Amino acid sequence: MDGMTLPIARSSLPEAAAERLRTLIIEGELPPGARLNERELSERLGVSRTPLREAFRMLAADGLLVQLPNRGAQVVSLSREDVRHAFEVMAALEGLAGELAAARVTDADLEVLRGLQHEMEQAHACRDLPTYYRANRAIHDRINALAGNPILTHSFRTLNARLHALRFRSNLVRTKWDRAVEEHREMIEALSARDGERLRNLLVEHVRTKLRTVLETMDDQMKCVTGGK
Amino acid sequence: MDGMTLPIARSSLPEAAAERLRTLIIEGELPPGARLNERELSERLGVSRTPLREAFRMLAADGLLVQLPNRGAQVVSLSREDVRHAFEVMAALEGLAGELAAARVTDADLEVLRGLQHEMEQAHACRDLPTYYRANRAIHDRINALAGNPILTHSFRTLNARLHALRFRSNLVRTKWDRAVEEHREMIEALSARDGERLRNLLVEHVRTKLRTVLETMDDQMKCVTGGK
DNA sequence: CTCTCGCATGTTGTATACAAAATGCAAGTA
DNA sequence: TACTTGCATTTTGTATACAACATGCGAGAG
Numbered sequence: 001m002d003g004m005t006l007p008i009a010r011s012s013l014p015e016a017a018a019e020r021l022r023t024l025i026i027e028g029e030l031p032p033g034a035r036l037n038e039r040e041l042s043e044r045l046g047v048s049r050t051p052l053r054e055a056f057r058m059l060a061a062d063g064l065l066v067q068l069p070n071r072g073a074q075v076v077s078l079s080r081e082d083v084r085h086a087f088e089v090m091a092a093l094e095g096l097a098g099e100l101a102a103a104r105v106t107d108a109d110l111e112v113l114r115g116l117q118h119e120m121e122q123a124h125a126c127r128d129l130p131t132y133y134r135a136n137r138a139i140h141d142r143i144n145a146l147a148g149n150p151i152l153t154h155s156f157r158t159l160n161a162r163l164h165a166l167r168f169r170s171n172l173v174r175t176k177w178d179r180a181v182e183e184h185r186e187m188i189e190a191l192s193a194r195d196g197e198r199l200r201n202l203l204v205e206h207v208r209t210k211l212r213t214v215l216e217t218m219d220d221q222m223k224c225v226t227g228g229k
Numbered sequence: 230m231d232g233m234t235l236p237i238a239r240s241s242l243p244e245a246a247a248e249r250l251r252t253l254i255i256e257g258e259l260p261p262g263a264r265l266n267e268r269e270l271s272e273r274l275g276v277s278r279t280p281l282r283e284a285f286r287m288l289a290a291d292g293l294l295v296q297l298p299n300r301g302a303q304v305v306s307l308s309r310e311d312v313r314h315a316f317e318v319m320a321a322l323e324g325l326a327g328e329l330a331a332a333r334v335t336d337a338d339l340e341v342l343r344g345l346q347h348e349m350e351q352a353h354a355c356r357d358l359p360t361y362y363r364a365n366r367a368i369h370d371r372i373n374a375l376a377g378n379p380i381l382t383h384s385f386r387t388l389n390a391r392l393h394a395l396r397f398r399s400n401l402v403r404t405k406w407d408r409a410v411e412e413h414r415e416m417i418e419a420l421s422a423r424d425g426e427r428l429r430n431l432l433v434e435h436v437r438t439k440l441r442t443v444l445e446t447m448d449d450q451m452k453c454v455t456g457g458k
Numbered sequence: 459c460t461c462t463c464g465c466a467t468g469t470t471g472t473a474t475a476c477a478a479a480a481t482g483c484a485a486g487t488a
Numbered sequence: 489t490a491c492t493t494g495c496a497t498t499t500t501g502t503a504t505a506c507a508a509c510a511t512g513c514g515a516g517a518g
Contacts (some may be wrong), residue, residue: 061290
């Protein structure tokens with residue numbers, strides 16, 4: 001019998017620990033800059049230091065931690081420049097995803113995307129930010145999946161996780177929010193027309209716009225911290 | 230005194246081991262598919278299993294190893310599809326690098342690049358493949374560095390390492406070699422003109438051409454293995 | 459009073475011992 | 489002969505002990 005090869009992939013202890021830590025970082029429980037004490041964390045996660053250290057290595061490779069020799073690991077804290085760099089790469093990756101997706105998308109895929117777009121627009125109309133973000137992310141994820149390139153998807157996810165660690169609750173100015181929704185509509189259009197180049201350009205521009213928004217949010221947060229008094 | 234903060238970065242044992250393994254893999258000493266016995270390797274590298282396992286995690290994150298729970302690590306072996314995916318992403322990254330580089334390149338940078346181009350053309354004239362490859366790689370590396378985006382550079386290097394593990398001795402057909410050199414000349418031109426878009430297109434096309442070459446080489450090697458008798 | 463040096467304490471780095479899982483082989487059965 | 493089953497051996501996974509290094513504090517000199 002064949003066809004049932006390589007099914008399981010039971011997660012190992014280091015992987016499980018890494019997954020747990022990833023969540024803690026992205027949820028903000030372990031904030032940027034936090035130092036990670038091995039003994040303390042290993043007790044908290046209920047594993048010994050050995051698998052925990054392997055988990056550290058994995059997260060460091062993902063860019064969520066930085067490890068300093070003999071001084072342990074700490075949660076990465078991104079500078080303005082880091083964010084800009086990450087978004088630049090992100091834009092290129094999303095652009096590629098769009099280009100590839102346009103060449104492979106089926107009518108069934110388009111239906112799903114239109115459904116998500118609809119959901120997103122409703123959330124926009126109701127000013128329901130959480131639902132909006134969920135639908136928004138689902139759309140981007142799906143376009144990426146459509147590209148059918150695991151390496152691309154992996155890079156995309158990794159970069160995304162790094163940026164999510166920032167936890168910018170960008171409380172979205174009306175005009176920008178409106179524009180983002182409009183951009184999404186155009187993206188679906190380009191995809192329907194199988195116009196890869198146009199979709200690429202739209203996505204690149206979309207990500208660049210988001211960068212500007214995020215940077216402004218970071219500035220605001222800076223102001224709150226430094227000039228608040 | 231300030232300005233001398235964070236200079237050192239003494240390499241830790243796991244990092245050193247990872248670096249060593251990386252070399253062994255890329256040089257082909259550890260061929261694709263090879264299983265890595267922890268005890269044997271730890272003796273060979275003169276470290277214990279603990280740091281070696283951390284090295285494994287790092288290399289796995291780079292995509293040079295795959296780790297199967299309870300079954301150890303083995304050197305990745307790329308399928309045709311994997312190669313195509315890697316090159317697709319590579320093209321996007323190089324394209325981005327070109328675009329950014331064109332916006333930041335100085336006249337001094339251009340002089341260096343023209344020097345490398347000259348070196349490459351001479352190697353081409355002399356049919357000196359090793360020198361050609363070295364100059365070729367130097368040019369691409371430099372364009373990437375010019376982009377001034379560490380995240381981009383890191384992704385680029387990582388993907389490159391993965392592909393180098395293939396060790397395709399593409400014995401370069403004349404026509405393709407000529408064309409590659411010509412493409413490089415155009416790239417320097419676009420860079421001189423600070424034409425980012427053109428440079429991006431050239432680089433994307435350049436990488437796609439290389440993909441075709443590599444795939445053909447892989448096919449040939451396949452033929453040698455399967456149909457050689 | 460300030461700065462430096464040295465020690466005490468805590469934290470990370472590595473090796474190793476032990477546990478758990480997988481692998482290969484041989485004997486037994488259909 | 490082909491296939492299964494169980495055991496011996498090998499290999500990986502985890503915990504822990506010990507060593508090396510970093511950090512912070514206090515005493516003493518300038």
